[in-house]
Amino acid sequence: MAVSIAPQQITGLILAGGRGSRMGHVDKGLQAFRGKPLAAHALERLSPQVHCLAINANRHENDYAALGAEFHALVWPDLLSDFPGPLAGLHSGLTHCSTDYLAAVPCDSPLLPADLVARLAERMEQNNADAALAVTGHYGQQQRHPVFCLLKKTLLPLLTQFLQDDGRKMERWFAGIRTAEVHFDDETAFSNVNTLQELHALESTGKIEKLESE
Template identity: 75%
Template sequence: MAMAVTPSISLQQITGLVLAGGRGARMGHVDKGLQLFRGKPLAAHVIERLAGQTGTLAINANRHQSDYAAFNLPVWPDLLPDFPGPLAGLHSGLTHCATDYLAAAPCDSPLLPMDLVAKLAAALSLQQADAAIAVTGRAGQTDLQRHPVFCLLRKTLLPSLTGFLQEDGRKMERWFAGIHTVEVHFDDETAFCNINTLQELRQLESE
């Protein structure tokens, strides 16, 4: 039976967070979210797709913060030094957000689903979980591809994530494995393609 995508959590309870805090190492250390895709920065595409899915939006960025501030959204840098990874972005988001839930997506995925948050919210509520992450692949198979940067988290997870990071935890899947996480299947794998190199950016733009 197909899962209904009607959100069981109101939009006003959800803060959306665009994760743009990385070093961009595989893209020559440029700021990925500011690279142009179809005439607009990658982050702009993600913002547009998330805007109608959450009550409010913010950006996690550690570099070029004035450029990200030009999107007229709050910019929340990591609260931990040395670019420790996307979990640090989630930590900053959970710390700053004034809502009960935080929905996150990376700045380098301009095709993310328009029903991403609704499906995550429906599954999280149904399973009474603390977190929901997106997965793709053949439904029912064991080799599903997990996409933990596309997630919905309860605000109450902040102490758990803080403790994990203080113990030098960095791997997203390890943290999610230690909390009540529900995996939510999406059919369109291309919606979750993330751009790591300039070559991948040009290739996607030409499709």
């Protein structure tokens, strides 16, 4: 089946707006991994998959602007106060983006798949869904990765209302909309860094032995 969603219709968003509480409140996206900030790896991997890029950041906006300059990436902070979580980043992305679709990835997953967006778009089309997200694992031990997602721009009013009603949990948000799941075999590609120990482990071994669920 041919995919009708073209990269030119998609804005890519790096989610870097969190507090980094489990990493001692440092800005995760700016931590070094193999000689470059974590967010730089995400930008490099996502850039070929989308039409344009942006970074959702609430701290060190100038640093992120400099990091994204090579990719002409804009910095879009949350439009809601008090760091309400990744859904606020998606809300900012959907509000600002001028394309029909928004593809989001976290800043702390430097090994994300090169075919992530294409596969999410294909399954979204096949299932006539409004969103698609990545899944790994097998046989009752599957793990959903809602921060790796593709969303229709038309979801903005629903997400705005959800947040206004104090909704914060990504799983609850996705449960209320038509969402397609896309299975990926390589779990390492979705390794995300929550602590400095995990960052060092991923850098030295290429994997995180015990990954805390988000």
